[in-house]
Amino acid sequence: MMDAATITTWMNEIAGAVRAERDYLIQLDAAIGDGDHGINMTRGFDAVVRALAQEEDGTPGKLLTLAGKTLVSSVGGASGPLWGSALRRGGRALGDAPTFDDGKLVEALQAALAAVVDLGAAVLGDKTMVDAMDPAVATLRREVDAGTVLPVALRRAAEAAEVGMRATIPLQARKGRASYLGERSIGHQDPGATSTALIVRALERTVAGSQ
Amino acid sequence: MMDAATITTWMNEIAGAVRAERDYLIQLDAAIGDGDHGINMTRGFDAVVRALAQEEDGTPGKLLTLAGKTLVSSVGGASGPLWGSALRRGGRALGDAPTFDDGKLVEALQAALAAVVDLGAAVLGDKTMVDAMDPAVATLRREVDAGTVLPVALRRAAEAAEVGMRATIPLQARKGRASYLGERSIGHQDPGATSTALIVRALERTVAGSQ
Amino acid sequence: MAMRKFLNDPEQLVKEALVGVELAHSDLLRFDRENQLLISKSAPRQGKVALISGGGSGHEPLHGGFVGVGMLDAACAGEVFTSPVPDQMLAATKAVDGGAGVVHIVKNYTGDVLNFKMAADEAADEGIKVEAVVMDDDVAVQDSLYTAGRRGVGATVLAEKIAGAAAARGDDLAAVAGIVRHVNERARSFGIALSSCTPPASGKPIFDLPEGEMEVGIGIHGEPGRRRAPLGTASEIAELMVEAVISDLKPASGANLLVFLNGMGGTPQIELYLMFAEVEARLSKAGYKTTRSLVGSYITSLEMAGASLTVLELSDATTALWDAPVNTPALRWGV
Amino acid sequence: MAMRKFLNDPEQLVKEALVGVELAHSDLLRFDRENQLLISKSAPRQGKVALISGGGSGHEPLHGGFVGVGMLDAACAGEVFTSPVPDQMLAATKAVDGGAGVVHIVKNYTGDVLNFKMAADEAADEGIKVEAVVMDDDVAVQDSLYTAGRRGVGATVLAEKIAGAAAARGDDLAAVAGIVRHVNERARSFGIALSSCTPPASGKPIFDLPEGEMEVGIGIHGEPGRRRAPLGTASEIAELMVEAVISDLKPASGANLLVFLNGMGGTPQIELYLMFAEVEARLSKAGYKTTRSLVGSYITSLEMAGASLTVLELSDATTALWDAPVNTPALRWGV
């Protein structure tokens, strides 16, 4: 079973990961966007870590919702509302319980993906974070349904996210700033898909570390 | 004896010389001024050549005066009024005669130098065109007074101009834009002294060519 | 990390600059530091429709420079090139609402649209009438239902002025929003970059543009354009811009135009006026009448060298609204 | 030769740009192509003292952007960074004289001073009363009788506005010239460059300034400054500028100041406002009151990144003249 500490650790892991890859994300976004993705994600998850540090006795659902709200209120740009709504919706899916199991995690991530799609209207192949998030969630669900232990299931989900991330390279963007480049967006990896892969990897480490 | 053709040829020679050295004069002026001296001199003497081409039956004095007026009206900057007044005053010194001799040439150049000093108030060592012009005129007068034939006298005058020009390098400018640089003007050759040396050389070539 | 910038801490840049705006224009506006807003001293005015806009910083004077009288009631400043967050737009909406509702002028970028949308939803929950209008005047982007669509660029400045005048004379919410929509429909823009710009937080130019080349069809976030081309003469570039804008806008023959020749931040005025003359020559040859014009750097990308052309087809009504008095840090006349 | 410029033929740049100025501001001024002048449509006005200025181009909006009502009657445009020729100043003087005489506002550069002087002499020969005032407000240059003296920089903008208002209200020639002199005496300036600029005719940057360094004590012709120093923070640079200006100006304690934070052409507004806040903090700490301010790029060096600070100690009289209505392409209020 997972609990509030899982959420807090996951958010800390993400904050560390996006900070470590800040310049790389900037560079990817500079190629087909405006070069701020690494800054946005770092600012956002730093704020999340600070917010959660004040809120240690919340339920996992409450913490994830708070993380989402914090992203909405601190990031701006496209990634702020998208990831913010995702985590908020994921938090709501976790409900009020003090713990959650593998199935509930899948449900929460599924809800998070739905929030992104509702808000941003991107479909697979539009060269967005959906291209990493969708296969990750699908893989996780399949593996969990098949009874794979969570650390392994998450490893496969993270691999699926990375495959999806790399698959954005040859695509022409149809959503977000990169779409303004038209054909010039081809040949570059989507920054949002890249940070999404980092976020799934962070979850994998969180769960592996606690077991 | 020299005549109107001497003036026209001299002006043509100057126009050719400053055009050939345009970039060099720009570079010298960029180091301690605003980088336009090569452009100013080229624009000015091109205009002089065009003006004289319309005016072929003037006396030497009239042509030199016209050259000066043309510089005033086409150059701007510091060098426009200075060289413009110089040639105008030189032209007036030549009077109405159809020809002029070595002594009259000295007198005209002496008047030209006086015009520059009257207007610009620079003294020897201020790191200006006066540092090339003054020794050139002094040398020419001494040589002509001593009976040296004009081509030789002019060669020595041109050499004196070049010595004066090079002697501006270690000086700190006290007049013109370069003075704003304070000590940073030290170590650079004055652009106006450099074009002055070109002008004296052009006169030497003019006289040598006609003899 | 040394950039060619006057800067202390990049993370504090926006706030520090807004302090300066408030100090320089305290007669017109105040700075709400907590929400990173510039709010007109004349807002809220009971019964007047309020106008707010906002977006990433780095486009100055847009939007803060247009806060005052006869234009915006408040501007929300995001980090450099990053949309502000919904909390800001919500706070601005509440601060300026005079009971007659608030128009949100939103430039069409995914981030701006999503963040403004969240704020509008919350404002509605709190009982404030909000009408959001999304500006998308940039013809460089091929419009399509399946993409993020066109970007909002220069027409935003014109819409803020024209709709601001409509709000000032007492038009109601639907009318003011309708005027913003009308300006958006009758205006088109096209931009060219001659250099990249360097966002302070990253300290690196967004793209590397060799001398002798230009980016054609840029937006305002320092992003590369639709294509790269050899640098043309002013005359050739003007031709390109006019053709792109006019072929898409298709003004009525002989129409009255407002021509807005905008600098991207690092282009000197002498070049902007040269470009304006080139553009003007083409428009008048095509039979149009430039009855109003605006030349200067009003919607910028930091220190980018470049320019954009915005053409608005004027009606008598929009002409009168353009001419109405305005008093803001960046646009002022009639008062 | 490819530069990052909108340009056709460098030799035609000034004329082509002035055509654009005339097209954009035909309500205010006209372009005399032969003499390369911008002349106010309201000039000559019988009995009004006229004001003209001029200098090299590349400093836009100075001077042409200040031609109109309540400021300059005409501006003479030289080639880029090169003083105009006397014929231009003479033609301008004749065009605007309304019988009450003409004030020449001359920035102290050898070229400008000599060319204006020749024109003034000729105008006097033709029976026009001319009073020339030479501006020299730049404290970076140590004043000395034996050098060319201080440069004329930012105070020129303020003198043109303030004396323009005096002329508009009917002051006589001596009074208007006296006001220009007064502004020059009670104002000081200091400039910093973060990059060089590239004059179009040569196509090369005037100097090479590595990133991480700055030129301290610059003028407005793209020339290097008094010294080169490591690039400081905005805060450190503001300290340097304020100290240089105030220690030389020595305003009365508690004096009212007009603070003019000027961009050199390539510095974005967000940085100018940041610098303004830094300057302001220091001035108010020192007990001065900034009762008027101007922030923007008004006297520039093409696309140079940099800024200059000009501080004018205000009296009630100069404050009222500053506030008086002005309508020019670049400065407008009260009308």
Ligand SMILES: Nc1ncnc2c1ncn2[C@@H]1O[C@H](COP(=O)(O)OP(=O)(O)O)[C@@H](O)[C@H]1O
């Ligand atoms: N409509 C959308 N749906 C899903 N993801 C999107 C959408 N638009 C943009 N994104 C994602 O957002 C990322 C960019 O985020 P960021 O750089 O932080 O914001 P901005 O584009 O506003 O500067 C893109 O790489 C893309 O993955």
Ligand SMILES: Nc1ncnc2c1ncn2[C@@H]1O[C@H](COP(=O)(O)OP(=O)(O)O)[C@@H](O)[C@H]1O
């Ligand atoms: N007061 C002066 N007296 C004599 N020569 C001067 C004076 N001031 C400047 N000069 C000369 O003018 C030259 C610069 O000319 P130029 O670059 O054409 O004009 P500007 O300085 O106006 O750009 C200097 O190199 C110097 O030789």
Ligand SMILES: [Mg+2]
């Ligand atoms: Mg981005």
Ligand SMILES: [Mg+2]
């Ligand atoms: Mg020079």
Ligand SMILES: [Mg+2]
């Ligand atoms: Mg962004």
Ligand SMILES: [Mg+2]
């Ligand atoms: Mg010059």
